[in-house]
Amino acid sequence: MNDDHETTPAHRSGFVSFVGRPNAGKSTLTNALVGSKVVITSNKPQTTRTVVRGIVHRDDAQLILVDTPGLHRPRTLLGERLNDLVMTTWAEVDVVAVCFPANEKIGPxxxxxxxxxAKVKRTTKIAVATKTDLATPEQIAEHLLAITELGRATNTEWAQVIPVSSVSGDQIDLLADLLVEQLPEGPPLYPDGDLTDAPEEILVAELIREAALEGVRDELPHSIAVTVEEMGLREGRDESKPLLDIYASLYVERDSQKGIMIGHKGARLREVGKAARQQIEALLGTPVYLDLHIKIAKDWQRDPRQLRKLGF
Incomplete structure (x- = not known):
């Protein structure tokens, strides 16, 4: 394009959405690309609920990663709303990267x-074989063939098919290069240094929810919602010793779940609070006083009024 002068390549910027069934490695991949923890990860499926953007700053590009909930056949009103959110996002981004874990066969x-x-026509589509550290070279080769075949069967044209491991970092930089190639030319859309555009309250709520999900019995993940009621620096303290006060509510759907979350003599809740506090302090770089309360919002996933109140 610029034959006359030696010029640097044009800066590119745009939006990429990682999609895949729950637990396909989308959030871990976002964090690996950004190089910082902006999206909560959990070995429980359906952990992600809000669309959190991670931002990758490079000299030649700005890659804005949109993390969406895993698409699934909905069983509740919350499920339907999450699916609608995914479909809307796909139509608005520049690239959709579909994650297929290499240690699992392609399934329904x-x-x-x-x-x-395939119904979203104009968006560029890339296939990413995730979790290659958990698969043998033969499994990965078979997996890539299966992904290509799935593209043919669904009439989906993959712009690229690439295997990566977020854990070992294998081919993460190459994936970033391939994603950047697909973006339109344009100036940065976010200030340098921003890692996410999610408000701090949302990130804090997500970190609390992540801590609450750890080691809880299987029936709980979808029933936990967190809202940050108040957050602010404590007044009257020396500037060199700030303390951030956070008051948050952790919602479950039933009395029995409340008991599980509190644990014997409050031990479980203290554990959750401690783990969440450490993560929040690491993210915000400020000492934190975290006050957690457990509340019951009966069957909130099926109640439009409660969903609104909890931010869905």
Whole structure:
């Protein structure tokens, strides 16, 4: 394009959405690319609920990563709203990268997602084989063939198919390069140094929810919601010794779940509070006083009024 003068390549910026069935490695991949923890990860499926953007700053580009909930066949009103959110996001981003864990065979869930994605015509589509550290070279080769075949079967044209490992960092930089190639030319959309555009309250709520999900019995993950009621620096303290007060509510759907969350003599809740506080302090770089309360919002996932109140 610029034959006359030696010029640097044009700066590119744009939005990329990682999608895949729950637990496909989307959030871990976002954090690996950004190089910082902006999206909560958990070995429980359906951990992500809000669309959190991670921002990758490079000299030649700004890559804005949009993390969406895992698409699934909805069983509740919350499930339907999350799916709508995913479909809207796909139509608005520059690239959709579909994550297929290399240690698992392609299944009906993957086919369902790619079929839905095929309805979004103009968006560039990339296939990412995630979790390659958990698969043998033979498994990875078979997996890549299966992904290519799925593209053919659903009439989806993959701009790229790439295997990566977020844990070992294998091919993460190459993936970033491939994503940048697909972005339109343009100036940075966010100030340098920003890692996410999510308000701090949302990130804090997500970190609390992540801590609450750790080691809880299987029936709880979808029933936990967190809202930050108040957050601010404590007044009257020396500037060199700030303390951030955070008052948050952790909502469950039933009395029995409240008991599980509190634990014997409050031990479980103290554990959650401690783990969340450490993560929040690491993220915000300020000592934190965290006050957590457990509340019951009966069957909130099915109640439109409660969903609104909890931010869905």
């Amino acid at each position: 869930g993957d086919t369902f997602i790619v079929n839905e994605l």
